[in-house]
Structures are given as C-alpha cells and as structure tokens.
Amino acid sequence: MKPLTLTFAVLLNAPAFAAPNPAPRVPLVGDWRLTFSDEFDGVNADLDTEWISQNGPSGHILCSRWRENAVVANGLLRLLNKKEKRGGQEWTSGNIWTKRKFQYGYFEARYKFGAATGLNNSFWLMTQEAKGTPGQFEIDINEGHFPGEVSTNIHRWSGEHIAKSRAFRMGTQPSHNFTLETPLNTDKLRLVVRDKGRFSVADLRVFAPSAAGFPPAPQNDKPAAELAGVPNLALRSKASVSAALEEKYGVANAVDGVTGNDSRWVAENKPGPQTLTLEWPQKQNIGCIQLLSGWQDGSKRVGVVGDFTLQYWDGAQWADIAKASGRGMDLSREFHTYSLLWNEKELIWYFDGQEIRREPNEWCHRAAPVWLSSAIMTWAGEVTDKIDGTSMDVDYVRVYQLNEAPKSAATDMNFQKAIQPLPTTARFADPDYFIWCGSPIKGDDGKYHLFYSRWPKKFGFQAWVTHSEVARAVSDSPFGPYKHADVTLSPRGKEFWDGLCTHNPTVQKFGGKYYLYYMGNTGDGENTKGLNWTHRNNQRVGVAVADKPEGPWTRFDKPVIAPTPGFYDALCLANPSVVARPGGGYLMVYKAVADKKPLPFGGPVLHCVATSDNPIGPFKKEVKPVFVKEGVHFAAEDPYVWVQNGRYFAIVKDFAGHFTNAGKSLALFESADGLKWDVAPHALVSNLEVKWQDGRTQKMNLLERPQLLIENGVPIALYCAADEGTGSTVNLQIPLKFEP
Secondary structure, three states: OOOOOOOOOOOOOOOOOOOOOOOOOOOOOOOEEEEEEEOOOOOHHHHHHHEEEOOEOOOOOOEEEOHHHEEEEOOEEEEEOEEEEEOOEEEEEOEEEEOOOEOOEEEEEEEEOOOOOOEEEEEEEEOOOOOOOOOOEEEEEEEEEOOOEEEEEEEEOOOOOEEEEEEEEOOOOOEEEEEEEEEEEEEEEEEEEOOOOOOEEEEEEEEOOOOOOOOOOOOOOOOOOOEOOEOEHHHHOEEEEOOEOOHHHOHHHHHOOOOOOOOOEEEOOOOOOEEEEEEEEEEEEEEEEEEEEOEEEOOEEEOOOOOEEEEEEOOOOEEEEEEEEEOOOOOOOOOEEEEEEEOOOEEEEEEOOEEEEEEEOOOOOOOEOEEEEEEEOHHHOOOOHHHOOOEEEEEEEEEEEEOOOOOOOOOOOOHHHHEOOEOOOOEEOEOOEEEEEEEEEEOOOOOEEEEEEEEEHHHOHHHHHHHOEEEEEEEOOOOOOOEEEEEEEOOOOOOOOOOOEEEEEEEEEEOOEEEEEEEEEOOOOOOOOOOOHHHHOOOEEEEEEEOOOOOOOEOOOOOOEOOOOOOOOOOEEEEEEEEEOOOOOEEEEEEEEOEOOOOOOOEOEEEEEEEEOOOOOOOEEOOOOEOOOOOOOEOEEEEEEEEEOOEEEEEEEEOOOOOOOOOOEEEEEEEOOOOOOEEEEEEEEEOOEEEEOOOOEEEOOEEEEEEEEEEOOEEEEEEEEEEOOOOOEEEEEEEEOOOO
C-alpha cells in the first residue's frame, strides 16, 4: 500500500526522518529515530520475523486466537474474526506481539476496526514477566470498539490491580436539536442508546409544535431556556430507564430541565442497548426533541451519547423518528492513526495526530513488547453473528525513540553564567520618545534590525496603550549603536482593529519571509491621566509579513489571535512570541486576560499556547494555561520562546520572584513539546541590575520584554526594555557567552 523501505536500525548520524523513513503523525521535539516499523508489505511468512503469535484459547474472552487468523496480504495485516469452534471456544481471532521490547518512545499504528459490536480492536503495550514480578503494567493505546469508541487504559498488574480508563466517542456532539418536519402524535417516546460503556443523559426535552419556534438546545450548567407558550412536555411525563448506575444518578435527573453535572442519568455499564422512556396519560403532539448528554470534565465533555435513535410508539410497535438519531464516526470505514508518547514522566495519547489524553507516568517504566490483537468479548458490545468474517486491518506499526543528546549549554542553560558586561554602545534611546520592547533580527544585508515600540514623551508613559507605534532601528553590530530608520507599523485609522496603537513587536524569519507579530488595538484615541482601559481591553495579536526587514510590510484586516468568550483570553491578549516547531508547524505563546475578575482590569492574567500549520494562522488554542503560579492571578508576562537543540525554552518577566525567588526578575522555563512547561533548573535569568564594561553597576526600575538574538543556534544577546528611573526608557543589548 505504501512504497517504504523497512527500517529497524537506529540512524545515529542521519538527520531526523531522513528518507526513506516516514515522519510521525505527531510533531516530536528532539532527536528522534525510527527504531522499528512494520508496513506489512511483504508476504504472510514475513510476519514471523518480528512477531510472535498466540496459538491457543483465551480464558477471559470468547475467542481462541491463532497464527492462521493473522494474515499479511496486499499491504495489510488482517486479524480475522471467525465463528468456528477451536480451542474449546466458539470463536477465533488473532493476537500478536513483537519479539523486541521497548522502554519509552512514540508508538503509532494506522488501522481500521472490525465492523461489528463485541470486538476489541487493540494496539497496546504490556510487560510479560512472571506473575508477581514488580513493575508489571499495561498501556492500551486504543482498545477500539465499533463503531467509534477509542478506549485508553493504564493497568498496574503488580500488587493491587489499579486501572485508569478513559473512553472517547469520536465524531459525537453532546447537544442535539431535532425539529420534526412532521409532528408526532403519541403517548410514548424513547431514547435508545447502543453505545458500549458508561454514558450520561443530562436533559431530554420535548416540545409541542410551535409557530413561535423552540428554545435553544440545552447546554451544560446553564438553566434550561424557556419560551413563553412552549412548555417542556418531558417535565410532566412518567420516565423510566433500563438501568441506572446508582440511585443519585437516576432517571428523574434526565427530565428535570437541569443540565449540570449533578443532575444526570448515568447508565449502568452493561452490554446491549439501553433506553430512556417517557410516557404520558394521553397522546401528545410533538414538534421538537432536544438532547444534552455527557458530563463536563474540565474543558472536555465526556460520556457523550454517540450511537442513538429516538423512537415513538405508533400504537403497535416502536418506530424510528425520521432524522432523529446520531452515529458519530464509524472507525471501521477508513484508516485512522492511534498513537502514544511514553516517557519517564508522562503518557500522552493521540487520535489522528490530535492529543486526546495526558496522564502522569506512575508505574510504566519497564521495557515491553508492542501488541496488536482482536478479541471477542461481551464488554465490547453485543456479540452477534455479524462478527463472523470481519477483521481488524492494520496498515502499519512504527516506533520512534529519542536519542539522548549529551548535556550541554542548551540542556543545562545558565544565563547567570552567560551574561556579560554591556559595552556603552548597547543602549538605544531617543530624547523625544519613550522606547520599549525591542526584537532583533539579522537581515540578508548583514545588518541588525531592531523592531521596537515608541511613543512621544509629551503624552506620558501610560500613553503606550494609545499612542505606541512599531519602529525600526539599524546597526552594524548586535550591540549597537542602533539608529532609528523608519516607522514599520504606523497608525492607520480607528476603524481597523490595530488602527491607533501597535506594540509588543517580535520578529521571526520563516521560509525566506519575515513575520512581525505584535499587539494592536483601537479605541477613542484619548490620552487619559491613567491607563486608557478602552484601548487596553481592545488588545489583540496580529502579524505583518515582508520579504525584507525594511518592508514593505503587509498588514491584515483581522488579528491572528482574538479573544474567545469564556476562555482565559476572553477580555484581551498581548505579548505574542512565535517559534517554528521542530516537527513542523508553528507555536505561539501569548499573554491572556480573562474577564473573571472585576473590570476594567479583569483577570486572571495567564499565558496560553496556540499552534498552527502556517505562520499567519489560523492558530488553534490549547486548553491549559502555562507559566502558572497557584494562587497568583498575575505572576508573569512578556514571554519569549525559542527552540534550542530540540528543546523549548522561554524567558518571562517574573513580577515578584514567584519562579526565581529573586524578586522582580526574568525567569527561565523549559519544555519538551512547548505545551507543558516547567521552571528550568537555573530559573534566574537576570535581576534588575546590569553591569557595564566600564565597571559600573546600574539598577533599573524595570527590566522587561526579553528577546534573544540567536546566531548559529545559540543566543548571543539578550535584548530588554529598561526603565532607568530618570524619565528615560531604553533598549539594552546584553551580551551572552554560553560555554560550549
């Protein structure tokens, strides 16, 4: 199915994923190598070279499993399910595992489910030591269940058994609104759910036909919307269910008009369809049915109903209501990728390249083989003759492992040792303007271009929010002297999102073009005594593009990142920093201001991460904030992010030593993937003091907006905005010298 050279060797000196090795579906940070792959492009006998097959019965499931049921043909491995008596069981299937064992890495398989309920379509890792051996575990990358459930599990098999499971019904949605083209007249209505496993129904609502329309579909933790003259008929029905998990999650919760986590019917985890039935003493005219399922687990809604049908009693039998059903994704129709990133600290699951689950690694630390198996079992759904002749079809299995680089300045970064005294030229100021920010880049002309913020001193320092513009200065040296060249992003009219103010510039070069990210805003343009909150709360993040630093620069009519209601950036956002991801794509970190605290300031003030395949977006926001200090609503700002030797680093302004224990300072963070950040071992980048080559030590009132000049992959200068306390603000270019 795919022309690919089979590779099992570790290529220590080759560039990552050099041909013919395929890249993983998930971008990986670091020096990764394809250490195992089976593309199943050979003949059936080739399977025995790298795999071992079960040949015998399986006491815990309904099928025995045999080598004959694992067939390689036409570029696929097929694990065949057959209704045949063998090994004392009524069914047969296939189960194989690698001869090699792996400790940590990225594991990826592309396969299709068998198209029947009652099947466990599995890609997993499990140790094989003797019973009682310490450190025994199992990681289920996916125990897939038809039609669309991805089930992820961790088991500790040493000592007391502990299991942590989480299932995802792909392609489902929690809220449904079914407006019936032809109203029904019935005294019974029911919801039939065919999903395997536990699910919840938060609210089932029923309305008579209405010329005025119907209330909006229900949402979690929001009171059920009402519409005058359109009563919810479910409130006066007699409701019953096939089974409930426990009394407090009984049927009454599903028809009470309340949608929060504490008011839901939770179905018992058992095979076969489950039902929620509504009955009325007299027939009702029904024009609309609404359903909200699942429960809220942080930012995700889980336990959502996926495979369901709404039915009515026609006087003789139950009949399906036209266009009132849900199915979700059918993972037996097409191939999908299932993968796991497993390291010493955590486990991260992915579906088609998108993260779906992340857990700390508490007990999975031994080498284990990779398993592929199909199994027939009642807890995977109803077992019927439809299973006979189905198969789990595997396109490939690949394992990537990280080559640990020797410790270096990049992995043990210590700015306190690297910072050098400043030459007197490394101070950029303007007598008529406040100078702030400052992002450097070396142009194709060999000169150094500094993009900085400026605004007239006559308006006062707080006018940065109303009158700032992004300008450019040029120098022959990274350490100045810089000379103002031109204004890069000037005011262009209050009708534009960035029409009156541009600020926070940070410049990058990607693929031969220059990208200038910045904060922009608009408003009334008034220079107020304090901060102009209208302008501040209109802050958005944008990007301008040019072929060379001197322009011309193309600006866009919309920001590249804007607030999302209910999210951490619901009020405004600023301070962007963007980096190319080693595995492809782009990552942005930015300051986010929520609207949970009193206005106009709002808050809390946190930082968010967003990713994109294109430097101009669209960017997809990650759900968890970063650089967080528990109990502090504004701990940091001004992030600058870069990648060095395959690892992400970030410098932020630490308002009060929350991360450095050094008071007002600059703090260093590090990350393996740019999504989850930890304070670096040498957290302190700089306090407020700078040393000059002439022997002076100068303490600044403020030292902020850190940016780096990086040459040949190593930072050579730390650029910062500084308030000298004399009514003068400047940009400083601090030399860095890291030990090789």
